[in-house]
Amino acid sequence: MSVSVLLIGGIDSSGGAGILRDCATATAMAATPRVAVTAVTAQTDQSVTSVHPVPPADVAAQIKAAGQVGAVKIGMLCTAQVVDAVTENLPDAPLVLDPVLASSSGHALLDAAGVRRLLSRLLKRTALLTPNHPELRILAKGLGLPDGADEPSCVAALMGQGCEAVLVKGGHSGTRRICEDRLYTQSGQITPFTGPRFPIELRGTGCHLASAIAASLATGSDLRVAIETARRLGQARFREATEGI
Template sequence: MSQPPPNVLSFASSDSSCGAGSQADIMTIASMGCHPLSVITALTVQDTSGVHDLLPLEPDWVERQTRTILNDIPVHAFKLGLLGSDAIINVIAEILLDYPDIPVVMDPVLASGRGDELTTEIMIKSIRKLLLPRVTLLTPNSLEARRLAFADEVDTASSHSHSLDACASRLLDTGCDFVLITGTHEHTAQVTNSLYTRGRLIRTDNWKRLPHSYHGSGCTLASAIAASIASGQTIIDSVIAAQSYTWGALSAGFQPGLGQYIPDRHFRNSIKEQTTCTQQNIEEQ
């Protein structure tokens, strides 16, 4: 009998367009050679243009889904996405405390690509207090990093002036081990992703900026990292592999509807695609 693949448990909302959310996690995790496990946190009404409505599940349903799976199947990594409500955040925090040895990758979904608010300020405070101390790797884009890092500032507009280095330092102070800030929303010629740990920048990766707007890129990156970690790779190697996979999926992306493009998570990297990144390894662990 062949060895079963590693198992990755995703907490995410359902997305009927299959561009983001649980469906995106499932496709990515499977494409990375792992077995996907899925806990639904919310139902959404969304398409490739944005999220039109959101219905969080009852917290008890989230807990029952999770504990039933955990009692049956060994989990090698958790991936957290859109969590739905403050009560669900509290339930997930309790579950993570019961499984301290399982690495956690979190994509802090605060808004949709077009700006639909998906997370309240109360939820952000709970994420900072209850989840980030348990997170192995946090993968915010630059907008999410600034909002999460300076959620306690009275003047929220001033948070936009903070450097990404300062944001990473504040996020690491909450207790998470690594922060990977993605640069898709920055006004730069290339997309620069920056990896931090222990209060310092240890790696940057520069990627060719693609011409389209994509639905589900953050889900894809975080799920690919979780799958790589579950497969036994180091954090740095997982970040490298997941970025390569995500860029390839985006570059092969397609537009199924009237809105954003969707990553093609079934693509296969070619040698040419793997060399489109300029890497600067600032400090090896």
């Protein structure tokens, strides 16, 4: 019997990221996607031309209608009011939070008040936070850390808000041929996950990874196993995209 995963986030009209990418990923992992749309956007690989937040009451109604699920993945939240609606209506299931703060083209996708609400309310419900390095710095700055704070200090501040684990994605850092993600847990253990750095950029990689981890957690997988499974799926997507380059 298929497990179900609740995917909360925005609709990217080009299909490169957001809930459409989440649904494709969950389906590829034999999970049944259920959704709660937080915003409707018009965007391409180059730009975001419009963002329309869904009223918070409608977001809450979607979450309630989705019913019981094996895991939850959250992406774009758009506004502080939507963050509150999501936090107050989450089902009792492991939560993977991909902190979508801006589009690849630089358009803000969560307002400043929303970032503060995410830090103060949503992190304590989070089993795994999956920031890239720019997102990690922005979130840590929201907790009062200076711009130059190192990665462990940033992670410690976020975990101090109640988050169970943080997976820092290495795709935005360095030019080495190897890409390393690092998992930090409340026990103090740091687990590296390494793989090749591909000579191409793809939109929606964060959505893909987080939704794949959530789908794996929904089956009862250990967190490290879920991350390894999700990374393998992501690497296969990159290999397919780079064929012929």
